[in-house]
Amino acid sequence: MTATLPQPERPEIDAIVEMILYLYTESRRLTKGMASGFGLTGPQLTILKLLESFQDLSLSTLSERIRAQNSTVTGIVDRMEREGLVRRERSKADRRVVYLRLSEKGARLAREIQVEPMEIFRSALLSLSSTDLRDLLRILTKLQRQVVARVAQDGQKKSDGGDRT
Amino acid sequence: MTATLPQPERPEIDAIVEMILYLYTESRRLTKGMASGFGLTGPQLTILKLLESFQDLSLSTLSERIRAQNSTVTGIVDRMEREGLVRRERSKADRRVVYLRLSEKGARLAREIQVEPMEIFRSALLSLSSTDLRDLLRILTKLQRQVVARVAQDGQKKSDGGDRT
């Protein structure tokens, strides 16, 4: 499984990992700073903008979109509801489902905020040539495929039971 | 500042942001899973391996390396100290500084754990051709430069005072 080739690429790999970490954490930090100007946290801004774009998001759909667990989103929505930004609405079709809606105040705030989450990262991407952009997308796609495959394998191992708690 | 060009790249940019998010969160999640097999959390594994490589890391040096605030690392180290994995040691030269050292137990555990943090991401990178690897590094470097520049600007604005709390 682990390659036995010599790895002259080690320093390059370390550098790449470092940069991804940098780009991610810095974007997160700046989004947070942006959000705080409106009395929001980073995740709250993200959710606010999502609810502005998509009406009728259920809590689990929202969780998937932002790659968080339901229990995490429950908490964030609690706080946003407390602030009067969103409302919970039980689905009539399936009473287990909770739909999230922006309140007037929430909708107003969403309109007022002109930036996307990860805005800095996006605007940095815009500065790349279209060739670089295409290459980046292509390579990242390959990477993602690799990771997805490994995750699938891992998930299988777990349900096969070859696993100590 | 924001370009007024037409942006046919919008979907590409969204896709790239998505992928970075995916790669980061998934790597984090798998690192965590790995760590839990040894009774550790993700950040604890990261710190354990760092302390194995570098002796005499001060708390702030460590914070910088993992891109976290001092107050965050204080907490993580508290818990690791409680578990008997690390020791705090005041520097004699500068009594404000705290150096972190692995205990016997910590060192043993570090030796036992053969993987790096973000291991999945690293191994996915290894599957790329060296051309792709070079290109990726080159493009990410450009991106990072852009983000650094924007962060520097932002930092300056703040100290210039053009800022509401």
Add this chain to the structure above:
DNA sequence: TCACGATGCTTCGTGTACGAAATATTCGCT
């Protein structure tokens, strides 16, 4: 129909993660 597993959400306990304020120490300057 009615037991029962699956699904959607919440609750709870623990561990990050951050910023602001507090504390201790060092350094620069006079």
Add this chain to the structure above:
DNA sequence: AGCGAATATTTCGTACACGAAGCATCGTGA
């Protein structure tokens, strides 16, 4: 020497973030 700014760390309050357990509801099959 000694005062005030700067630095290293901790403390505190709040907000994620996750997994496990709990609750309500839905769907299916006997």
